[in-house]
Structure formats: structure tokens, C-alpha cells
Amino acid sequence: MSDLSFAPSPPAPAPALPLLTSDDVVARMKALPNVRCIVTRVDPAEAVVVVLPRNLDLATRFYATTHTVPPRILPLEPGIELGGKIPCLFSNGDLWGEGGYAPTFLRALELGIAAEVQIDYAAIQPVLRFFISTQPFPAQFVIDNIERITRCCNALADQHSRDVFLGGIKYRLTGDSGFMPFSNLHQYFHEQVQVAPGDFVYEAGISTGGEDLTIEFSKSVGPLGRVYAFEADLAVIDPLATALAPRHNVRLEPVGLWSEAATLPFNHGEHGDSRVLRQGEGNAVCSLISLDSHVAAQPEQRCDFIKFDIEGAEPEALRGSVETLRRLRPKLAISVYHEPFEQFVEILDYLVNLDLGYRFYLSHHAPYRYETILYGQPPAA
Template identity: 30%
Template sequence: MIYELKQKIRYSKWGDATAKWLEKTPVFVPCFVILNWMRFAETPDIVGTSKEETQRYFAENQDKITKVIQNLADETSKKLLLKIINRRESGCFVLKGSPQDQYFPKDIIHLSDEEVFVDCGAYTGDTIAKFRETTKDHYKKIIAFEPDAMCSHKIIEQKIPHCEVLPYGTWDKKDTLTFYANGKGQSCVEDLAQAREDLKKQGKKVTINLEKIDNLPACADMTFLKMDIEGAELNALKGAEQTIRKQRPKLAICIYHSNQDMLEIPLWVLSLNMGYKLYVRHHSHYDLAETVLYAV
């Protein structure tokens, strides 16, 4: 309980300083802390809909749930996905996962010295840093998509070898999109901003260019595709379908941004009929964020 409290505070506005204080200071944790966490049950922050809408969606899509579960490659994935769906339906958004090895779980993802890593939603390069650590800097190329200029500039400053930073969002066609960005890895498109009113107030309204991965020569030889792009994953995957069919890259795709993504993204990968083995892993210690679909 103390550990989970520290993790919660670490990612809150109080940050690391308070978490470090907790490591050294015994504290009494009253019940209201747990009850305060349960406030997420009535807010759309992670799931994007109310508890009632969530329950209705999953009740109406039992066939899809069954198909996804039947096609997951191991029991861990099957039990985990059912647990996440149950948590979403109940409104209890506390779920302990494993933050270690996000996007690179050693029992699923195996990297070579010739990887072409395409990172959609590269933020400030945190996943790229983990990729470099995992490969010991033995890779062919990195393509980083990051439309938030405040974040992409931080990647460029690092002067990462063989890394091309593209200031685009990824989509299923060439287009433009208005969204709100705060330079902290959070963004939301304009028509979803009501559900994220805090970000709308704090973030800067920007219009970005969207590109289709299939149209970009830089991605033509990709071997590993990672996506964490705030709910745009399915459209972006559709915009990469030709390249996926040609290259059969490893996939690490976030599916936690909506209830629909939990089912539609795995079903889309299955519809390719490419023999992908599908796994689900959860990488947050304190909520229902950071659920990733792996396809290998």
C-alpha cells in the first residue's frame, strides 16, 4: 500500500520530492486515501466514458471479447485482459502491473542488431532511451514521430545516432488535426477536449500535420512499430497496413485509451491474417493506463 501511494504521488503534481520523503518517513495511511482513489470510478479520465457506458459497450460486444480472448497467445494475456475489462466495468481503476520493460518485455520482444524502430508518440525520447539500452546501441535506425514541438526538440537535442525525428502525427491519411498539448506527454484532439477539460485549459492549442506511414520512405523497412498516440492508434495502424503486410514488423500498440481500442485493435491485427501471436501486458502500478498489445 505504501509503495502504491508513493507511485501515485510520484506521478502527481507533488512529484519525486514527496515520494522520496515517503521512502524515509513512516506514515499512517488512512482509509480515505483509498476512497479518494475510487473517485476515478465516476470520471472519464482513462476510459473516456462513464461507468454505465462502459458496461453497456462490453455487454453489447461479448462476441468480440470472446474472439480476442481466444486468440491471445498465453494464459497471462487472457486472464489480464478479462481482469482489465472487469475493472473498467466496475469503475475500480486501480490495477497493479509491471512498469519494467514496457514495450520490450524479454519474454515477448526479441531484438536484433538490424532493428528499424518506428516510435509513434516519441514524447521526449524516453522509449527510445530504453530501446537503445536494450539493444546496447546496436540497431540500424530510429524513426521518431512527435508532433509536440516542445517534446520533439528535446529528442533532437540528444543527437541520437541514426535517429530521424519527424514532426508529424500518424493517421490513415494525409491530413491536419487541431489538438491541445502541454509538453508533458499529454495531448487531446479538439473534439475530445471536453472530456479532458484540464488539458484544454493548461495546454496550447496547435494544429499539426498528419502523415500516413505507408507514404513515408523512412518507414519502408521498419522492423518494430510502437504506438502510444492518445487514441489514434487504430487509424494510424490502418495508415501503415501496406508496410506492415510487407515487413511484418513487431508491434507494441497501446490499447488503453478507450474501451473500443481494447477490442478493435487486436481484432484489426487478427484481420490481417499474418500469423501474428498476440500478447497483452499491463505496465502501470496504480491505474488502468499503459496496457499494451504485443504482436510478434
């Protein structure tokens, strides 16, 4: 019996939500709470450091040698509360834990998810700029585009998605991503939009270390499916090829996806942030093609699922996928969190205006400002 016979039935679609006016959207955005917060100072004159209980003695000894007036050190325990807010593992710009600043910070994020806390970005900005919004959304963009924002909000299929969308805009206005409801869904595997056995997946944006997701896609589609994995950064192709070699249903494509065939400057980054440059000089060049041209060149001419995580090139790649979207209606998982921040609205607005019958969902998959994914569920065949 074919493995396909065991594929789970698709979940029932969510009921339609009432349409919102622009006034409704503004009111909802204003009312959205900051869902996660931490304390960095209880008193302006007193620094507080919250640590894992097992690190309490170590932290006490450490700060006694580094501070003339040591901070107050408290263990992170259920129910701990300071000034009416829930604390996390760092305070006043100081971080404590094994392995130095960055591993400690990431561990804090893990605990933050469990405790429903969030980062005080202003307090840690001097320490870890990578996680900070340094260029807030201009308020004028929201004023000028309120009708587009309302249209996009009404296109989202459930209330959680609407709150993520409006919370994402509120974050971009304030720099505080605590306004974005966090999702515990597995990123790129939404409960309504998932890769299925036998699917042909088009995945753009892998980079070294990102092949784990490609392998998950490979396992999900099974022997009857296929994963076309596109990566424009030639500096990582060889290690990717080695990592993916055992996956016989994966085709590694050493090109990027764009609106058309092109060769453009490229910036190779060390932290998964390599990107195509529209202008200026990069430290490399890359070859680009459209998804439409690749699908048309394959004998099967199939595309069942599209995943784009390409550091701001998503709008161009979508423009190069329009014929495939119209003809084949693949499932979608598109990153919408890259700069420029206007893309957060523009990507959804572009897809809505194609009027292809999709139901859209939005999930935010991290306790910081990155990893917001737009999912598209195509109309039933």
C-alpha cells in the first residue's frame, strides 16, 4: 500500500471572521497588549540580575568581583515578580550564565518562551545589537497605508494571525516586539499549511546550518516527492552538497530566485544573513533565475509548496513566481520579517491583490523580532 494512503486529512478551515474597518484596525492595534516583558531595574539606583537557581552562588561571587556595589541577585523561580513584571535572565545590560554573552542570551530566550517573558531591548542594546530594532517603522507609513493595512488584516483567516499582523506593525512603530503574539507552531509547518507526502517543494534560502529544514522537508515529502533547494551563496554550496548528499529526493540548486534571470552583486555573511544587492558592490556575485522558469523546465512541471527565506528578496522572488501561483496554486510559507520593514505589509498586500483564493495565516516563531512567516493555504481543488 502506498505511503500516501496514510497522509492525514487536512484540518477543517477556520470560520470566516468579521470584516474590519480602518477605525477598527487602529483601535485594535492600540489595544494590543505587550504580551511578554522583563524587569531590568526595579529601582533606578539598583541593578537586579535574575539567574538560574543553580547559578546563584556563582553569580554572587562573580558580581562581587566586578561591581563596586554588587547588584541584587535573585533566582528565577515560579511566581517571582518584581515591580509587577516578570523578570528574565539578564538585567541592566549584564548577562550571566555558561559560555559567555551570546549563549547566555539565547538560553534566556528559551526560558523566556516558557515563562512568557520578553526582552527589554533598550536595556540590552549596547550588548547585543543583533536582536534590536534600530530603525523603527515611520508612523507616516501607517497613516498613508491604513487602507492597505486594513485590506491585509481582513485577508487573514484567524484572529491570531490578525493580532500577529497588527502587533508586528505596532512593534515596528515602537521597537518592542513584545506586541507580537508568539506561536509555538513548528516554523514552516503550520497546522493549516504543511508539506505532505509526494509534494514537490521549492525552498529558497538555506545557507550552512539551514540544511536541517531541507532534511525535514525531504523526510516529509518521502520517496515520491522532491525538494528543490535554492541557495545563491556559492561559498556554502560545497558543505551543503555534502550534508544533503544522502537525501536522494533533494536537488541542490546553486542559484537564487528572483523576478527574472540576472547576475547581481551579493554580500556573503557569516551568520545566515547573506543577501542579494540591488545596487552597490558586494563581496561576491550571484546567479538568479525565476521560479516560473525553473518549474517550466522540469518534465513534471510541479510545484506544491514554496518556502522563501531570502533576506529581503522575497518580493522579487514572488514576482518571478506569479505564473506558477496562478497555474498550480502551491502552498506558501514566506518570510516577511526582513528589511526594509515595509515588506511586512507589502508582501501580504501583493499576494492578496493577485486574488487567487488563498487563505492566509501569519505566525511569529521567535521571542525576538525575527521569524515571522506568512502561510498561504490554496483553495481546494
